[in-house]
Amino acid sequence: MSKQFVTEAIMLAIYGELMSPSLPVEYLIPASTIYELDEFIQSPEPIMPYSGDDQYVRKIMQEMSQFFHDPFNRKRLEKGLIAPWSKVPFTFPNGVTLTIIKVEDNAMWGEIFDPVETQLLLTSMRFEVPLITDQPDYQDRILEYIVPVQFYDVDDFEFALEQGISLSELKEP
Numbered sequence: 001m002s003k004q005f006v007t008e009a010i011m012l013a014i015y016g017e018l019m020s021p022s023l024p025v026e027y028l029i030p031a032s033t034i035y036e037l038d039e040f041i042q043s044p045e046p047i048m049p050y051s052g053d054d055q056y057v058r059k060i061m062q063e064m065s066q067f068f069h070d071p072f073n074r075k076r077l078e079k080g081l082i083a084p085w086s087k088v089p090f091t092f093p094n095g096v097t098l099t100i101i102k103v104e105d106n107a108m109w110g111e112i113f114d115p116v117e118t119q120l121l122l123t124s125m126r127f128e129v130p131l132i133t134d135q136p137d138y139q140d141r142i143l144e145y146i147v148p149v150q151f152y153d154v155d156d157f158e159f160a161l162e163q164g165i166s167l168s169e170l171k172e173p
Helices: 009-014 031-042 051-069 071-080 115-127 136-144 154-162 167-171
Strands: 003-006 025-030 087-092 096-101 131-133 151-153
Touching (some): 003 131, 003 154, 009 025, 009 031, 025 115, 031 051, 031 115, 051 071, 071 087, 115 131, 131 154, 136 151
Parallel strands (some): 003 025, 025 096, 131 151
């Protein structure tokens, strides 16, 4: 059985190791983060600190965007993501499944979290699945506002995948 994590599409482009896990994994990805890839690709702001790395990540993002814009895949998304919380899975080699989810931002936290951050949190809460992120400020806000989600920094991905800490262990006194 594969472990599940919530993340955004750009994380998979930046951290290629997420697509080559040591164990089967399913990523739950809000659909909005798929569409956000095009914005990142077109942005003049650097994504990575080094030019070569930035070009490589943009190339991977472009490939991901093209995959989801492929007529067959686009049609699967359009037909499958009609109702809130509907899901469309895509299976990849190395035991990776990307499950795209239609998430509605309900502005639950107002200005504390942006719409994508809110969608990630709502997905994590809805499916009781840990979140993978690389943003310390986001992690700090999750803790500060006591948002009931489990999260791992991307640097701890292997630990989360191989051992992790279950939600039941977190809830025990």
